[in-house]
Amino acid sequence: ADFTLRATANSNENDEDYDGLIVFKNYVEAASNGAIEVEMFIGTQLCSNGAECLQGVADGSVDIFISTSSGAAGIFPFVQVLDLPYLMADDRVAEAVLASDSDFMRSMKQMVSDGSGGAIRLMTVGNTGGWRNFANTQKRVQSPSDMEGLKIRTVVADLPQVLVEALGASPTPIPWPELFTSFQTGVVEGSKNGITDIMNMKFPDAGLQYVTLDGHAYMGALWFMNNEKFQSMPPELRTVVVDGFYQLQQATFASPKRKSIQAYEDFVAGGGDLYVPSPEEKAAFKEAAAPVYDWFTANVDGGQQAYDALVGSVAQAEERINAARAADTQ
Amino acid sequence: MLIWFLPAFLFFLLIGLPVFFGLLAAPGLLLWLNGQEKDITLLYRNVYNGMDSFPLMAIPFFMLAGEMMNRGGITIRLVEFSQALMGHLRGGLAQVNILSSILFAGLSGSAVADTSALGSMLIPAMEKEGYSRKFAAAITAASSVIGPIIPPSGIMIIYAYVMGESVAALFLAGIVPGILVGVGLMVMVRLMADRYDLPPAHRVVLTGTQLGKTEWWVSFVLVRLNVALLIWSFMPIAAEAGAAIKWGLLAGALLIAHGIFLGLRRVVSHDFRMVCKRAMVPLQTPILILGGILAGVFTPTEAAAVAVAYAIFVGFFILRSLKLSDMPQILTNAGITSAVVLLLVGAAMAFKTVVSLSHAPEQLAGFILNLSENPLILLFLINLLLFIVGMFLDAGPAIIILGPILGPIFVDLGIDPIHFAIIMSVNLTVGLATPPMGLVLFVAAAVSRERVETIAKAILPFLAVEILVIFLITYVPAISMTIPRLTGFAQ
Amino acid sequence: MGGLVSVLAPIGFVNEIILRIGRAIGVVAIAAMVAAILIQVFFRYVLNNALPWPDEAARFCMLWMTGLMAPTAFRRGGFVAIDMFGRALPSILGQILSLFLLLVSLMVLVVAIQIGWGEVTGFGGKFTTASLYLPTSLSFDEWHRIPRSWMMASLLVGVILLTSVNIELILRGLVTLMGGGDRLRPIDDVELLGSE
Numbered sequence A: 001a002d003f004t005l006r007a008t009a010n011s012n013e014n015d016e017d018y019d020g021l022i023v024f025k026n027y028v029e030a031a032s033n034g035a036i037e038v039e040m041f042i043g044t045q046l047c048s049n050g051a052e053c054l055q056g057v058a059d060g061s062v063d064i065f066i067s068t069s070s071g072a073a074g075i076f077p078f079v080q081v082l083d084l085p086y087l088m089a090d091d092r093v094a095e096a097v098l099a100s101d102s103d104f105m106r107s108m109k110q111m112v113s114d115g116s117g118g119a120i121r122l123m124t125v126g127n128t129g130g131w132r133n134f135a136n137t138q139k140r141v142q143s144p145s146d147m148e149g150l151k152i153r154t155v156v157a158d159l160p161q162v163l164v165e166a167l168g169a170s171p172t173p174i175p176w177p178e179l180f181t182s183f184q185t186g187v188v189e190g191s192k193n194g195i196t197d198i199m200n201m202k203f204p205d206a207g208l209q210y211v212t213l214d215g216h217a218y219m220g221a222l223w224f225m226n227n228e229k230f231q232s233m234p235p236e237l238r239t240v241v242v243d244g245f246y247q248l249q250q251a252t253f254a255s256p257k258r259k260s261i262q263a264y265e266d267f268v269a270g271g272g273d274l275y276v277p278s279p280e281e282k283a284a285f286k287e288a289a290a291p292v293y294d295w296f297t298a299n300v301d302g303g304q305q306a307y308d309a310l311v312g313s314v315a316q317a318e319e320r321i322n323a324a325r326a327a328d329t330q
Numbered sequence B: 001m002l003i004w005f006l007p008a009f010l011f012f013l014l015i016g017l018p019v020f021f022g023l024l025a026a027p028g029l030l031l032w033l034n035g036q037e038k039d040i041t042l043l044y045r046n047v048y049n050g051m052d053s054f055p056l057m058a059i060p061f062f063m064l065a066g067e068m069m070n071r072g073g074i075t076i077r078l079v080e081f082s083q084a085l086m087g088h089l090r091g092g093l094a095q096v097n098i099l100s101s102i103l104f105a106g107l108s109g110s111a112v113a114d115t116s117a118l119g120s121m122l123i124p125a126m127e128k129e130g131y132s133r134k135f136a137a138a139i140t141a142a143s144s145v146i147g148p149i150i151p152p153s154g155i156m157i158i159y160a161y162v163m164g165e166s167v168a169a170l171f172l173a174g175i176v177p178g179i180l181v182g183v184g185l186m187v188m189v190r191l192m193a194d195r196y197d198l199p200p201a202h203r204v205v206l207t208g209t210q211l212g213k214t215e216w217w218v219s220f221v222l223v224r225l226n227v228a229l230l231i232w233s234f235m236p237i238a239a240e241a242g243a244a245i246k247w248g249l250l251a252g253a254l255l256i257a258h259g260i261f262l263g264l265r266r267v268v269s270h271d272f273r274m275v276c277k278r279a280m281v282p283l284q285t286p287i288l289i290l291g292g293i294l295a296g297v298f299t300p301t302e303a304a305a306v307a308v309a310y311a312i313f314v315g316f317f318i319l320r321s322l323k324l325s326d327m328p329q330i331l332t333n334a335g336i337t338s339a340v341v342l343l344l345v346g347a348a349m350a351f352k353t354v355v356s357l358s359h360a361p362e363q364l365a366g367f368i369l370n371l372s373e374n375p376l377i378l379l380f381l382i383n384l385l386l387f388i389v390g391m392f393l394d395a396g397p398a399i400i401i402l403g404p405i406l407g408p409i410f411v412d413l414g415i416d417p418i419h420f421a422i423i424m425s426v427n428l429t430v431g432l433a434t435p436p437m438g439l440v441l442f443v444a445a446a447v448s449r450e451r452v453e454t455i456a457k458a459i460l461p462f463l464a465v466e467i468l469v470i471f472l473i474t475y476v477p478a479i480s481m482t483i484p485r486l487t488g489f490a491q
Numbered sequence C: 001m002g003g004l005v006s007v008l009a010p011i012g013f014v015n016e017i018i019l020r021i022g023r024a025i026g027v028v029a030i031a032a033m034v035a036a037i038l039i040q041v042f043f044r045y046v047l048n049n050a051l052p053w054p055d056e057a058a059r060f061c062m063l064w065m066t067g068l069m070a071p072t073a074f075r076r077g078g079f080v081a082i083d084m085f086g087r088a089l090p091s092i093l094g095q096i097l098s099l100f101l102l103l104v105s106l107m108v109l110v111v112a113i114q115i116g117w118g119e120v121t122g123f124g125g126k127f128t129t130a131s132l133y134l135p136t137s138l139s140f141d142e143w144h145r146i147p148r149s150w151m152m153a154s155l156l157v158g159v160i161l162l163t164s165v166n167i168e169l170i171l172r173g174l175v176t177l178m179g180g181g182d183r184l185r186p187i188d189d190v191e192l193l194g195s196e
C-alpha cells in the first residue's frame, strides 16, 4: 500500500465506531485498489483520551480518530453544540443536518481547521450510540420535577453539568469505568446515556432500571483526520477517503438503530421500565433546559456561531423534510 | 522488525539499565531504526498520560496512611493483639508474626513496609525467646508478602490501572488468597514446631497496660459499633422500611452488642481486654477502607484519602503519637517513593503502546498456543514463567511489563480477568521474597543484620507453602472470585 | 581530573538546592492532593453536591509531585534496576558499564526534553483543563481557565531535572573511574519505604 492510515477509536469492538471503521476500511481499501491500507487500533492502545488522541492527529502519529463532543471540547469547545438538548427532533432531522454539505457541517469543518491551525480536518460526524436519554435507579421520570435531587452522572464538562442542574438534579462527575459500581452502591442514581451503552456496560444489573426516552441529545461521533496526511494523497485517493467517510457515516447512522432493538428488548426483559414522554412532557423538558442555550452562547468560544449554524440547518432540514413528507403522504 | 524492541528491552534490563529508562530506550531505538520518528512522540505522550490518572492517586495515599500509622505506634498494638490471641500456641511468636502480617496487611499496601515495621519489632523479640535469627527473619519476610495481597495493595492498583480492571474488584479478590497464604504459613510453622522443637510458647499479655481516656472511650464505642453494624446488616429489614425503623433496629443491635461484651467481660482478663481495646483503633482502617468501598461510599482512591485522614485523626488526636514535625519527613518519603512508581507506570503505558503497534500480543499468543491449547497446562507454564521473572524483577515492574502481553491471551482462553490478575499478583508478590532479587529479603536482611543468603535458605519451606497456595489459587478460581462475585464487583 | 571535580562541585550543589526546593513543593502538592480528594468526598456525601474540580486539581498536584520528586530518587539511586550483572563484573568494567548505562539514560532524557518542549508549547498545550480556573482579578469575579500546558509542564520539568542529575552522575562516574572516588561528596542514601 502507498498510504497506511492509522485509525483509532477509544471504544471497543461492540461499538458503533467499530462498525463504521470496518465499513470505512473495507470501502477505502477496495476502492483505492489497495493503494490505501487502514490499520485499526481499537481501545486505548495508542492514546487514551480526546486530548491525547487529537494531539496525535495534529502531529500525525494518529491519522484518524473518532471523538465524542466532550472528548474534543478541550480544544474545540464549540463542538459541544451537539450536546445542546432537544434541538434536533429525530434521526431524520439529525442526519440531514449532519450531511456533509449542510451549512452546519461546513462551518464546523472550517472552525475545526481554524482551531487547529490547519492541522486537523473534521471529516464527518456520525453517530455513536443513538440518542442520550435520562436513566436512573430510583423511579420513573415523567417530567422535569421528577429529576429533582437525583444524582446524575456526567462527564467533567460544563455543558452537561449546566443541563443537569437546570433540570433540578445534581450533576456528579464519575469516571466511566467506576460507573457500574457507583450505581450499585448509590454514589450516583442516574446517568444520561444511550441504550446500547447502558446494556453493554450491564448497568441494569447495577440497578439502573428506569429509562425515560426524552432523547435530549444526539450522540454525535466526530471523525477527525490529520490534514497533512490527507493532503499528501493524490486527488483521486482523497475522493476515495472522503467517500469512505460518507460510507462510515451511513454505517454509524444505521448501526445504533439496529443494535438498539435488541438492547431495548433485553432492557425490558430484565424488568426495566421504559417510559416515552408525551409531546407535552417533552416540551416541559425543553423549557426547563432553556438556561443551557444562553449559557452556551455566552460562555463557549465560538458557541454563538455554532449554535446559529445548527439552528439554521435544523430549520432548513425540517422545512425540506416536512415538504418531502407532505409530498410522500399525498 | 519493530518486535525486536522486546529482546532489546530484555538486554537493557539485564545489563542493569533502570527499568524506567529501559521501557523507553528499547521501543524508542527500534521506532527510530524503523523510520517511525513520529511515533517516538507517542511514547513521551503516553508517559505523561499514563501518569495523569485518578485511580493511581491511591498509591501515594495508601503509602502515606501506612507510614503515618506505622510511625504513630500502631505496629506495636497489632503485635500485642496478635500475641494475646496466638502467643500461647506452639511456635507462638512465629504465629504472632504471621497474624501481625495479616492484620498489618489491612492497613498497608506494601510488603516492604510490613517487613521493616514488623521485622524491627519481632525479629529481636523472637531471638530473645530462643528462635534463630535466620528463622525469625525468614518468617518475617515470608509473611510480609501478604501485605500487597490483602487490600489495600499498591500492586493491585497498578495492575487494575494498566489492565483496565476495577481496583475494587481486585481488592476484594485478594482477601481470601491473602488469608490463605497466612494460614498456609501457620500450618507450616506448626509442623516445624514439632520437627525442630521450636521454643515453647506462653501467652504473652502485657500487664498493667493503661489506655488514655480518649482512646478508651473511642475503642469502647467503635467495637460496639462494629458488632452492631454486623448484626444489623444481617437483620431482615425490608428495603422500604422507614428511617425510624432502621435507626431503631440499629439501636437494638447496639444494645445486643453491648450485652455480648458484658458477657465476654467475665470470661477474659482485664489485661486481655486492654490489649484488644488498644488494637481497635488501628483495626478500624481496613474496616473503613473495605466497608467504604463495599457500601459504595467511596472509590478506592477516595478510600485511600479517607485512610490518610483517619491516620491523621488517630495519630494526632486519639493516640497523640505523631508530631507535626514528623510530617515533612513522612510526606517526603511517600512522595519520593510514589513518584518513582508513577514514572514507572507512565513508562509502562508508553511501552504498552509500542506493544500494540508491533502486534506483539498476537505473535506471542501464537507462540504460546503452540505450546499447548489446554488452559490448565498453560496456566502451569505461566506460573513457572512468572515465578522465574519474580526472582529477578520486583512485582510492580513485572506486572507493568508482562500484564499487557499475557493478560489478553489468557482472557481469550476463558480465564476471568480478575482471576488472572490475582494469579499474576500473588505469584509476583511471592517473588518479592525469593532470591536473588527480592526486595523483601533485602529489607529483612537489613532489619535483622542477617545475611541475605542465610535468610534465603531458611525461607525455602515457607516459599514451598506459598508456591502451593499459588497453585491452589490458580486451579480453584472460587478462592479469589467468590467475594467479588457475591458483592457484585465481578460477574 | 581536578577539572572534572571542579565542574562537578557546582552542578552537585545546584542539584542539591533545586531538588530540595522540588521536594518542598512536592510535600505541599501531596498534602494538597489529600485535601482535594477529602473535599470531594465531603461535598459529595455530606453536602450531596459533587464538585467538578477536585479530581483534576489532585491530578495536577500528583503530576507536579512526580516531576519534582522523582529526580531526588534518581539521584539517590532509587530507580529500580537489575544490577546483578554489573556487580558480578570486575570493578573497573562495572564502572564503565554504569557509565554506559548513564549515557543511554541521557539519550532518552535529551530526546524527552525536545519532545516535551514541543508538547507543552505546541497543539497539545492549547487544550484547556476541564475544570480548573484561576481568578484573574482581586475581586474574584473574573476567572481564567487554566490551560493543559500548565499540567504538561510537570513532566518537562521532571525530565530536565532528571537530565541535570544524570549529568552529575556521569561526572561522578568519570571521577570514580579515574580513581578519585574518595574525593566525591556522598549523596544521602534513599530511605527505604516500599511501594510493594
Ligand code: NA
Pocket: B104, B105, B106, B107, B108, B109, B110, B146, B147, B148, B149, B150, B151, B152, B153
Ligand atoms: Na495490604
Ligand code: NA
Pocket: B390, B391, B392, B393, B431, B432, B433, B434, B435, B436, B437, B438, B439
Ligand atoms: Na525475587
